[in-house]
Structures are given as C-alpha cells and as structure tokens.
Amino acid sequence: MSSWIEFEPMSDSHKGIDTAVSRGSGCTSLYSGSKHEASLRDLSPSIDSPVSPPLIWSKLRAYGRDAFSEFFGTMILILFGNGVVAQVLLSHGQKGDYQSISWGWGLGVMLGVYASGASGAHINPAVTFANCVFRGFPWRKFPIYALSQLLGAMCGAAIVYGNYKSAIDVFEGGANIRTVPGYSTTATAGIFCTYPADFMTKTGQFFSEFLASAILMFMIFALKDDGNLGAGPLTPLALFFVIFGIGACFGWETGYAINLARDFGPRLVSYMLGYGHEVWAAGNYYFWVPMVCPFLGCTFGGWIYDLFLYTGLDSPINTPWMGIKRLFRPFYRKKGALQNPV
Structure with missing residues (x-):
C-alpha cells in the first residue's frame, strides 16, 4: 500500500540555518577586537573563521539525502502496513479486523510522508514516474528514487518478520513451515505482499489494481493543486483518508498494492525467508500485476486530472499538442541546425 505526495525540497535558506545560528550565538565576537581574536586563536589555532568546516558525514548526508529520505519513508510505510496485517492475522482476528488493516496502511502512508518530506x-x-511525466520532476532521479523505495520496503518487511517470527512459527505450526495463501489454511505470506482472492480472473486483477492506482494519483494531484481547493500543510492527513478509503472500498479483491516497492520488495524478502516459489506462482502468477498496473494507473489518473482540472503550465497537457510537440523538440532543433548552419 502506498501513497505519495511531493513536497518542495529544502531551500538554500534552510540549509544555512546552522551557519546563521552560529553567527548569531556569540561567534561574531571573534571580530570584536584584535586582542580578543588573538587570545582565542592562541587557545585554538584551528579557528580561522566563525564558521566551522562541514563534517564529512554532513557532506555525504546532503549528497544522498533524497535517497535516504525515500528509503526511510517507504520503510515506515511497510512497518505500519505489514505490521497491522501481521497483528490481525496472527491473533486470529482478536487484535483487529479488515478495517484495522485499512487504518494501519493509512497511518503508514501519512507517517511515511512526514518522514520523507525532504525528498x-x-x-x-509509480508516483515518482507520474511526477516525471506531468510535473517536470527530473528523470535522472527516477532510478535513485525507485531503488531507494524498493530497499526501504525490503528493510521494513525484514524488520516486521523479525518482530513476529515467534508468532508466525506458532501460527504456521512449526519453525520451518512457511506457506502462501491458496496453498495452506495457515498461510502467512500475505503479511508481506498482496495475493488476489481465489475468484479473481487475470482481467479482474489487472483492472482492480489499475483503478485503485488511478484514484490514488488523481487525488494526489488534487491535494497538491493550489489552483483547486488544495490541502496545503494538511496533505499528509488528507492522504491518510485517501489510502483508508481505497483500502475500505477497493482493497478486498487484490489487497490494493498500488505500489511496486510496497509489493515486490516484501515479496522478494518473503521468498528469501523460505516461503518458496509459490510467492511468484500464487494467483496464476499474479506477482507481475502490482508491478505493472501502478505505473499505468497512476499515469492515467494524473492524465485525467491534468486534462480536465489542472491549469498549471508545468504540465505537458497545457502545452501545444498536449506535450507531443515538446517531446519532439530536440529532433526539430537538430534538423534545423543541419539545414541552417548559421
């Protein structure tokens, strides 16, 4: 389960907070008089300016902050999402029900958004992809974001497994027994990733995930559109209700993965933990559906919103030929350069 929203990255003014604080906390006294300055330098010869050089880790953190942010945001999402499924399933429904799962995933998204606002x-x-297509997000960052999200989801799933391992052993009937929905009445693989209901056809699986993903992206763009009502600083809370609503209204048939990282990452972890080939074969090889449909659904949902409601000029929908002309602009420039050397 997932969701997602794009916040503005930290500005240069925020990055300079430490510098501003250091300048306003007494360090300017270094230049209040030559005698005082000399005495300080005698005590600490390394002091040449009121601002200390940045630490090596600070430089590394600044360089990789987007990746770290997406990693931990997705990890938080999985911790709450997989955690609530584990608690409801392993307690035999005594510690929650399907509505609890919807609440848990909604909280996971909201808190994950708060944790990863810097990126x-x-x-x-799929949300990163839609932002690249419709909001001018740099394509060069897409692989970094996607990999960070996948690794964060895998880490979150592994932590949930470690926390609930003893309960899984009891529920499955043994420490070396790990089963998948559709192959056992005590299967626990559904804690980590989604599996479709037995009656679902491949067409039904595809459409369910496509529809939920389209609703998700449509609402994300709506919540971030200041030209519409917009949610402003309440966007994370609004996303909580979006995810809760998708789960409560459209989640039963396939588990509403709507996120490649959320589904494939934990699925891969469950395979590595010994759940076997069935994690791929279950649901008539359903595993590829939550990998493909979120991209198609989120792109379609974003396109629908921009086509009918969005008026911002950053969307290709609001450019000549709905962005097609802009897409081929490099080709026309190259052709013109060959025809007119001047």
Whole structure:
C-alpha cells in the first residue's frame, strides 16, 4: 500500500540555518577586537573563521539525502502496513479486523510522508514516474528514487518478520513451515505482499489494481493543486483518508498494492525467508500485476486530472499538442541546425 505526495525540497535558506545560528550565538565576537581574536586563536589555532568546516558525514548526508529520505519513508510505510496485517492475522482476528488493516496502511502512508518530506515524499515508484511525466520532476532521479523505495520496503518487511517470527512459527505450526495463501489454511505470506482472492480472473486483477492506482494519483494531484481547493500543510492527513478509503472500498479483491516497492520488495524478502516459489506462482502468477498496473494507473489518473482540472503550465497537457510537440523538440532543433548552419 502506498501513497505519495511531493513536497518542495529544502531551500538554500534552510540549509544555512546552522551557519546563521552560529553567527548569531556569540561567534561574531571573534571580530570584536584584535586582542580578543588573538587570545582565542592562541587557545585554538584551528579557528580561522566563525564558521566551522562541514563534517564529512554532513557532506555525504546532503549528497544522498533524497535517497535516504525515500528509503526511510517507504520503510515506515511497510512497518505500519505489514505490521497491522501481521497483528490481525496472527491473533486470529482478536487484535483487529479488515478495517484495522485499512487504518494501519493509512497511518503508514501519512507517517511515511512526514518522514520523507525532504525528498518530496513519493515513497512509490509509480508516483515518482507520474511526477516525471506531468510535473517536470527530473528523470535522472527516477532510478535513485525507485531503488531507494524498493530497499526501504525490503528493510521494513525484514524488520516486521523479525518482530513476529515467534508468532508466525506458532501460527504456521512449526519453525520451518512457511506457506502462501491458496496453498495452506495457515498461510502467512500475505503479511508481506498482496495475493488476489481465489475468484479473481487475470482481467479482474489487472483492472482492480489499475483503478485503485488511478484514484490514488488523481487525488494526489488534487491535494497538491493550489489552483483547486488544495490541502496545503494538511496533505499528509488528507492522504491518510485517501489510502483508508481505497483500502475500505477497493482493497478486498487484490489487497490494493498500488505500489511496486510496497509489493515486490516484501515479496522478494518473503521468498528469501523460505516461503518458496509459490510467492511468484500464487494467483496464476499474479506477482507481475502490482508491478505493472501502478505505473499505468497512476499515469492515467494524473492524465485525467491534468486534462480536465489542472491549469498549471508545468504540465505537458497545457502545452501545444498536449506535450507531443515538446517531446519532439530536440529532433526539430537538430534538423534545423543541419539545414541552417548559421
């Protein structure tokens, strides 16, 4: 489960907070008089300016902050999402029901968004992709974001497994027994990733995930559109209700993955933990559906919103030929350069 929203990255003014604080906390006294300055330098010869050089880790953190942000945001999402499924399933429904799962995933998205605001809080490769297509997000960042989200989801799933391992052993009937829905009445693989209901056809699986993903992206763009009502600083809370609503209204048939990282990452972890080939074969090889449909659904939902409601000039929908002319602009420039050397 996932969702996602893009916040503005930290500005240069915020990055300079430490500098501003240091200048306003007594360090300017270094230049209040030559005698005082000399005495300080005698005590600490390394002091040459009121601002200390940045630490090596600070430089590394600044360089990789987007990746770290998406990693931990997605990890938080999975911790709450997989955690609530584990608690409801392993307690045999005594500690919650399906509505609890919807609440848990909604909280996971909201808190994951708060944790990863520095990078835009996508926590979903399909949301990053839609922002690249419709909001001018740099394509060069897409692989970094997607990989960070995938690794964060895998880490979150592994932590949930470690926390509930003893309960899984009891529920499955043994420490070496790990089963998948559709192959056992005590299967626990559904804690980590989604599996479709037995009656679902491949067409039904595809449409269910496509529809939920389209609703998700449509609402994300709506919540971030200041030309519409917009949610402003309440966007994370609004996303909580979006995810809760998708789960409560459209989640039963396939588990509403709507996120490649959320589904494939934990699925891969469950395979590595010994759940076997069935994690791929279950549901007539359903595993590829939550990998493909979120990209198609989120792109379609974003396109629908921009086509009918969005008026911002950053969307290709509001450019000549709905962005097609802009897409081929490099080709025309190259052709013109060959025809007119001047």
